[in-house]
Amino acid sequence: MSNQSNEHVRAWYPGHVQKAKRQIRENLKKIDIVVIVLDARAPVATTSFEMKIFKDKQRVFLLNKTDLADSEYNKKWACEIAKLYPTLLVNKDTKRKELLTFLKSVPTKYANPRIAVVGVPNVGKSTIINKILGRHKAKTGAQPGITRGVQWVNVEGLTVLDSPGILFSEIFSKDIAAKLLLIGSLPIENVDDEIFDYAFKIYASAAGVQKDIVQFLEEYGRSRGLLKKGGQVDYEKAKTLFFKEVSEGKHGRLTYDTEFEKFWEVLKNG
Numbered sequence: 536m537s538n539q540s541n542e543h544v545r546a547w548y549p550g551h552v553q554k555a556k557r558q559i560r561e562n563l564k565k566i567d568i569v570v571i572v573l574d575a576r577a578p579v580a581t582t583s584f585e586m587k588i589f590k591d592k593q594r595v596f597l598l599n600k601t602d603l604a605d606s607e608y609n610k611k612w613a614c615e616i617a618k619l620y621p622t623l624l625v626n627k628d629t630k631r632k633e634l635l636t637f638l639k640s641v642p643t644k645y646a647n648p649r650i651a652v653v654g655v656p657n658v659g660k661s662t663i664i665n666k667i668l669g670r671h672k673a674k675t676g677a678q679p680g681i682t683r684g685v686q687w688v689n690v691e692g693l694t695v696l697d698s699p700g701i702l703f704s705e706i707f708s709k710d711i712a713a714k715l716l717l718i719g720s721l722p723i724e725n726v727d728d729e730i731f732d733y734a735f736k737i738y739a740s741a742a743g744v745q746k747d748i749v750q751f752l753e754e755y756g757r758s759r760g761l762l763k764k765g766g767q768v769d770y771e772k773a774k775t776l777f778f779k780e781v782s783e784g785k786h787g788r789l790t791y792d793t794e795f796e797k798f799w800e801v802l803k804n805g
Contacts, residue, residue: 719782
C-alpha cells in the first residue's frame with residue numbers, strides 16, 4: 536500500500552476520535568481491566584491499534600457481532616484467544632447478565648475493578664457499554680466514536696468508564712484497510728479504488744463469488760435499479776450500497792480473518 540493510499544485512508548479521522556484517544560490515555564492509570572471489543576469477522580484487523588499502551592493492564596476480549604460472522608470460525612477464534620486472555624463471544628442478543636458474569640469473573644486484585652471498553656471504530660463499543668450499564672446512555676450510530684465527556688459509573692461490583700475508547704494507529708497494510716472497510720470501520724467515501732478492489736477480492740473469496748468487482752457491480756447495480764440516464768449502471772452508487780450492505784451482514788455470515796498466527800503477531804507488535 537503506497538504512502539499516498541495510506542494517508543488517504545487515514546485522513547477521515549476527525550477531532551473527536553483524537554479526543555477520545557486522549558481521554559483513554561489520561562484515564563489509563565485509573566483503569567484496571569481493559570475490555571477490548573473486536574469484530575468477530577476480522578479479529579486481526581480490529582486488533583491493529585496501539586496495544587502497547589495497555590501492556591501493564593489486565594486485558595479481556597469480546598468478539599462482537601458474532602451473528603454476522605461464520606459460526607465455526609467464531610468458536611475457533613474464541614478458543615484461540617482464550618489461550619492467553621479471557622474471551623467471550625457476544626452479539627446484539629447477548630444477555631446483560633452473561634456479560635456482567637464474564638466481566639466479574641476476570642481475575643483481578645481489585646475488589647471493585649475499574650473497567651474501560653475500547654476498540655477501533657464501529658465494533659460496537661457503545662452498545663457494549665449500554666448493556667453493561669443496563670441503560671441507553673452512550674451514543675450509538677453507524678458513524679463511529681462520538682464521545683461526550685468522561686465519567687465513571689458503579690455497576691454491580693464494577694466501575695465502568697462511561698465513554699467508549701476509540702483506538703487507531705496507522706493502517707499499515709492494504710489487507711487491514713480492506714477488512715476494516717468490509718466491516719464498516721472505514722467510511723466508504725474516504726477509501727480509494729485500490730482498497731475497494733482488494734476488499735472485494737477478500738469478500739469474493741469468503742463468499743465463494745467467482746466474478747470480478749466490475750462484473751459483479753454491473754449485475755448488482757442493475758438488480759437494484761441503480762442506473763444513470765441512458766440505462767448505464769451508476770457504478771459509484773452500486774459500490775457504495777453494496778459495501779454498506781456487506782458491512783451490515785446482508786450478504787451472508789462471513790469471516791475475513793482466518794489466520795490465527797497473524798493475531799498474535801499483531802498483538803505482539805501493536
